[in-house]
Amino acid sequence: MKKELSRVYNILKKDISKVINQSKGNVEFHNNLRKYLSMIAVEFDYTGKTKYKIDSKKHIDVVWLDDLENVRWAFEIDGGQRKRSIKRLSDMVADNKIWIYYGNPNKLGDFIKQTDPSNSFLLLNLGNIRKELRKEVKLTNKISSRVTK
Incomplete structure:
Protein backbone atom coordinates (compact mmCIF):
# COMPACT_ATOMS: atom_id res chain seq x y z
CA MET A 1 0.00 0.00 0.00
CA GLN A 22 -8.72 24.35 -14.89
CA SER A 23 -10.54 25.51 -11.76
CA LYS A 24 -12.18 28.81 -10.95
CA GLY A 25 -12.52 28.63 -7.19
CA ASN A 26 -12.72 26.02 -4.47
CA VAL A 27 -15.89 24.21 -5.55
CA GLU A 28 -14.70 23.74 -9.10
CA PHE A 29 -11.28 22.64 -7.84
CA HIS A 30 -12.91 20.06 -5.56
CA ASN A 31 -15.04 18.72 -8.44
CA ASN A 32 -12.10 18.65 -10.86
CA LEU A 33 -9.88 16.89 -8.34
CA ARG A 34 -12.63 14.34 -7.73
CA LYS A 35 -12.92 13.66 -11.49
CA TYR A 36 -9.14 13.50 -11.85
CA LEU A 37 -8.79 10.97 -9.01
CA LYS A 51 -19.87 10.43 -5.19
CA TYR A 52 -20.02 6.78 -4.17
CA LYS A 53 -23.11 6.21 -2.03
CA ILE A 54 -22.54 4.80 1.44
CA ASP A 55 -26.22 5.02 2.31
CA SER A 56 -29.20 7.11 1.23
CA LYS A 57 -27.75 10.30 2.72
CA LYS A 58 -23.95 9.94 2.61
CA HIS A 59 -21.36 9.50 -0.09
CA ILE A 60 -17.58 9.27 -0.38
CA ASP A 61 -15.96 11.67 -2.85
CA VAL A 62 -14.07 8.98 -4.80
CA VAL A 63 -13.63 5.23 -4.56
CA TRP A 64 -11.52 2.82 -6.53
CA LEU A 65 -13.13 -0.57 -7.10
CA ASP A 66 -11.54 -3.86 -8.04
CA ASP A 67 -12.99 -6.25 -10.64
CA LEU A 68 -15.40 -7.68 -8.07
CA GLU A 69 -16.69 -4.19 -7.15
CA ASN A 70 -14.97 -4.23 -3.75
CA VAL A 71 -13.89 -0.80 -2.53
CA ARG A 72 -10.10 -0.88 -2.35
CA TRP A 73 -9.48 2.85 -1.99
CA ALA A 74 -11.73 5.54 -0.52
CA PHE A 75 -10.90 9.24 -0.85
CA GLU A 76 -12.43 12.24 0.84
CA ILE A 77 -11.31 15.64 -0.46
CA ASP A 78 -11.52 18.76 1.67
CA GLY A 79 -10.31 22.32 1.76
CA GLY A 80 -11.37 22.64 5.38
CA GLN A 81 -11.27 20.58 8.54
CA ARG A 82 -14.56 18.69 8.27
CA LYS A 83 -15.48 16.14 10.92
CA ARG A 84 -18.13 14.55 8.72
CA SER A 85 -15.52 13.63 6.10
CA ILE A 86 -13.39 11.95 8.73
CA LYS A 87 -16.46 10.11 10.05
CA ARG A 88 -17.32 8.88 6.55
CA LEU A 89 -13.79 7.59 6.01
CA SER A 90 -13.72 5.95 9.43
CA ASP A 91 -17.02 4.17 8.78
CA MET A 92 -16.09 3.12 5.25
CA VAL A 93 -15.06 -0.46 4.55
CA ALA A 94 -12.01 -0.12 2.31
CA ASP A 95 -8.43 -1.37 2.23
CA ASN A 96 -7.08 2.18 1.94
CA LYS A 97 -8.70 5.33 3.26
CA ILE A 98 -7.17 8.63 2.20
CA TRP A 99 -8.12 12.12 3.27
CA ILE A 100 -6.84 14.63 0.71
CA TYR A 101 -6.55 18.00 2.38
CA TYR A 102 -5.82 21.29 0.61
CA GLY A 103 -6.60 23.90 3.23
CA ASN A 104 -4.99 25.86 6.01
CA PRO A 105 -2.63 23.56 7.92
CA ASN A 106 -3.03 25.43 11.24
CA LYS A 107 -3.97 22.99 13.99
CA LEU A 108 -4.39 20.18 11.45
CA ASN A 128 -2.80 25.43 1.28
CA ILE A 129 -3.98 25.36 -2.33
CA ARG A 130 -7.14 27.23 -1.33
CA LYS A 131 -5.03 30.35 -0.95
CA GLU A 132 -3.67 29.88 -4.47
CA LEU A 133 -7.19 29.31 -5.81
CA ARG A 134 -8.46 32.50 -4.17
CA LYS A 135 -5.60 34.49 -5.72
CA GLU A 136 -6.41 32.97 -9.12
CA VAL A 137 -10.11 33.89 -8.82
CA LYS A 138 -9.28 37.47 -7.75
CA LEU A 139 -6.85 37.83 -10.66
CA THR A 140 -9.42 36.45 -13.12
CA ASN A 141 -12.10 38.79 -11.75
CA LYS A 142 -9.75 41.79 -12.07
CA ILE A 143 -8.86 40.89 -15.65
CA SER A 144 -12.48 40.27 -16.70
CA SER A 145 -13.66 43.54 -15.09
CA ARG A 146 -10.97 45.44 -17.04
CA VAL A 147 -11.92 43.73 -20.28
CA THR A 148 -15.62 44.52 -19.88
CA LYS A 149 -15.02 48.23 -19.17
Whole structure:
Protein backbone atom coordinates (compact mmCIF):
# COMPACT_ATOMS: atom_id res chain seq x y z
CA MET A 1 0.00 0.00 0.00
CA LYS A 2 2.80 2.40 0.84
CA LYS A 3 4.18 2.06 -2.68
CA GLU A 4 0.76 2.72 -4.25
CA LEU A 5 0.16 5.69 -1.96
CA SER A 6 3.50 7.11 -2.97
CA ARG A 7 2.51 6.70 -6.64
CA VAL A 8 -0.84 8.41 -6.04
CA TYR A 9 0.92 11.30 -4.29
CA ASN A 10 3.53 11.66 -7.04
CA ILE A 11 0.91 11.63 -9.80
CA LEU A 12 -1.17 14.22 -7.95
CA LYS A 13 1.86 16.37 -7.24
CA LYS A 14 2.88 16.25 -10.90
CA ASP A 15 -0.57 17.15 -12.25
CA ILE A 16 -2.05 19.32 -9.49
CA SER A 17 -1.18 22.57 -11.27
CA LYS A 18 -3.26 21.42 -14.27
CA VAL A 19 -6.22 20.78 -11.98
CA ILE A 20 -5.74 24.20 -10.34
CA ASN A 21 -5.48 25.96 -13.71
CA GLN A 22 -8.72 24.35 -14.89
CA SER A 23 -10.54 25.51 -11.76
CA LYS A 24 -12.18 28.81 -10.95
CA GLY A 25 -12.52 28.63 -7.19
CA ASN A 26 -12.72 26.02 -4.47
CA VAL A 27 -15.89 24.21 -5.55
CA GLU A 28 -14.70 23.74 -9.10
CA PHE A 29 -11.28 22.64 -7.84
CA HIS A 30 -12.91 20.06 -5.56
CA ASN A 31 -15.04 18.72 -8.44
CA ASN A 32 -12.10 18.65 -10.86
CA LEU A 33 -9.88 16.89 -8.34
CA ARG A 34 -12.63 14.34 -7.73
CA LYS A 35 -12.92 13.66 -11.49
CA TYR A 36 -9.14 13.50 -11.85
CA LEU A 37 -8.79 10.97 -9.01
CA SER A 38 -11.50 8.85 -10.57
CA MET A 39 -9.70 8.92 -13.94
CA ILE A 40 -6.29 7.87 -12.62
CA ALA A 41 -7.76 4.75 -11.00
CA VAL A 42 -7.08 2.88 -14.25
CA GLU A 43 -3.34 3.42 -13.77
CA PHE A 44 -3.67 1.22 -10.68
CA ASP A 45 -5.98 -1.37 -12.33
CA TYR A 46 -9.09 -0.11 -10.56
CA THR A 47 -12.34 1.50 -11.65
CA GLY A 48 -12.90 4.98 -10.26
CA LYS A 49 -16.31 6.23 -9.12
CA THR A 50 -17.21 9.66 -7.82
CA LYS A 51 -19.87 10.43 -5.19
CA TYR A 52 -20.02 6.78 -4.17
CA LYS A 53 -23.11 6.21 -2.03
CA ILE A 54 -22.54 4.80 1.44
CA ASP A 55 -26.22 5.02 2.31
CA SER A 56 -29.20 7.11 1.23
CA LYS A 57 -27.75 10.30 2.72
CA LYS A 58 -23.95 9.94 2.61
CA HIS A 59 -21.36 9.50 -0.09
CA ILE A 60 -17.58 9.27 -0.38
CA ASP A 61 -15.96 11.67 -2.85
CA VAL A 62 -14.07 8.98 -4.80
CA VAL A 63 -13.63 5.23 -4.56
CA TRP A 64 -11.52 2.82 -6.53
CA LEU A 65 -13.13 -0.57 -7.10
CA ASP A 66 -11.54 -3.86 -8.04
CA ASP A 67 -12.99 -6.25 -10.64
CA LEU A 68 -15.40 -7.68 -8.07
CA GLU A 69 -16.69 -4.19 -7.15
CA ASN A 70 -14.97 -4.23 -3.75
CA VAL A 71 -13.89 -0.80 -2.53
CA ARG A 72 -10.10 -0.88 -2.35
CA TRP A 73 -9.48 2.85 -1.99
CA ALA A 74 -11.73 5.54 -0.52
CA PHE A 75 -10.90 9.24 -0.85
CA GLU A 76 -12.43 12.24 0.84
CA ILE A 77 -11.31 15.64 -0.46
CA ASP A 78 -11.52 18.76 1.67
CA GLY A 79 -10.31 22.32 1.76
CA GLY A 80 -11.37 22.64 5.38
CA GLN A 81 -11.27 20.58 8.54
CA ARG A 82 -14.56 18.69 8.27
CA LYS A 83 -15.48 16.14 10.92
CA ARG A 84 -18.13 14.55 8.72
CA SER A 85 -15.52 13.63 6.10
CA ILE A 86 -13.39 11.95 8.73
CA LYS A 87 -16.46 10.11 10.05
CA ARG A 88 -17.32 8.88 6.55
CA LEU A 89 -13.79 7.59 6.01
CA SER A 90 -13.72 5.95 9.43
CA ASP A 91 -17.02 4.17 8.78
CA MET A 92 -16.09 3.12 5.25
CA VAL A 93 -15.06 -0.46 4.55
CA ALA A 94 -12.01 -0.12 2.31
CA ASP A 95 -8.43 -1.37 2.23
CA ASN A 96 -7.08 2.18 1.94
CA LYS A 97 -8.70 5.33 3.26
CA ILE A 98 -7.17 8.63 2.20
CA TRP A 99 -8.12 12.12 3.27
CA ILE A 100 -6.84 14.63 0.71
CA TYR A 101 -6.55 18.00 2.38
CA TYR A 102 -5.82 21.29 0.61
CA GLY A 103 -6.60 23.90 3.23
CA ASN A 104 -4.99 25.86 6.01
CA PRO A 105 -2.63 23.56 7.92
CA ASN A 106 -3.03 25.43 11.24
CA LYS A 107 -3.97 22.99 13.99
CA LEU A 108 -4.39 20.18 11.45
CA GLY A 109 -2.50 17.70 13.63
CA ASP A 110 -4.70 18.51 16.64
CA PHE A 111 -7.84 18.20 14.52
CA ILE A 112 -6.83 14.74 13.29
CA LYS A 113 -5.93 13.53 16.80
CA GLN A 114 -9.34 14.66 18.08
CA THR A 115 -11.46 13.33 15.23
CA ASP A 116 -9.59 10.11 14.43
CA PRO A 117 -7.69 8.82 17.47
CA SER A 118 -7.58 5.29 15.97
CA ASN A 119 -5.68 6.47 12.86
CA SER A 120 -8.18 4.90 10.49
CA PHE A 121 -7.03 6.88 7.45
CA LEU A 122 -3.94 8.39 5.87
CA LEU A 123 -3.56 12.10 5.23
CA LEU A 124 -2.37 13.35 1.87
CA ASN A 125 -1.75 17.05 2.53
CA LEU A 126 -1.49 19.09 -0.66
CA GLY A 127 -0.72 22.29 1.21
CA ASN A 128 -2.80 25.43 1.28
CA ILE A 129 -3.98 25.36 -2.33
CA ARG A 130 -7.14 27.23 -1.33
CA LYS A 131 -5.03 30.35 -0.95
CA GLU A 132 -3.67 29.88 -4.47
CA LEU A 133 -7.19 29.31 -5.81
CA ARG A 134 -8.46 32.50 -4.17
CA LYS A 135 -5.60 34.49 -5.72
CA GLU A 136 -6.41 32.97 -9.12
CA VAL A 137 -10.11 33.89 -8.82
CA LYS A 138 -9.28 37.47 -7.75
CA LEU A 139 -6.85 37.83 -10.66
CA THR A 140 -9.42 36.45 -13.12
CA ASN A 141 -12.10 38.79 -11.75
CA LYS A 142 -9.75 41.79 -12.07
CA ILE A 143 -8.86 40.89 -15.65
CA SER A 144 -12.48 40.27 -16.70
CA SER A 145 -13.66 43.54 -15.09
CA ARG A 146 -10.97 45.44 -17.04
CA VAL A 147 -11.92 43.73 -20.28
CA THR A 148 -15.62 44.52 -19.88
CA LYS A 149 -15.02 48.23 -19.17
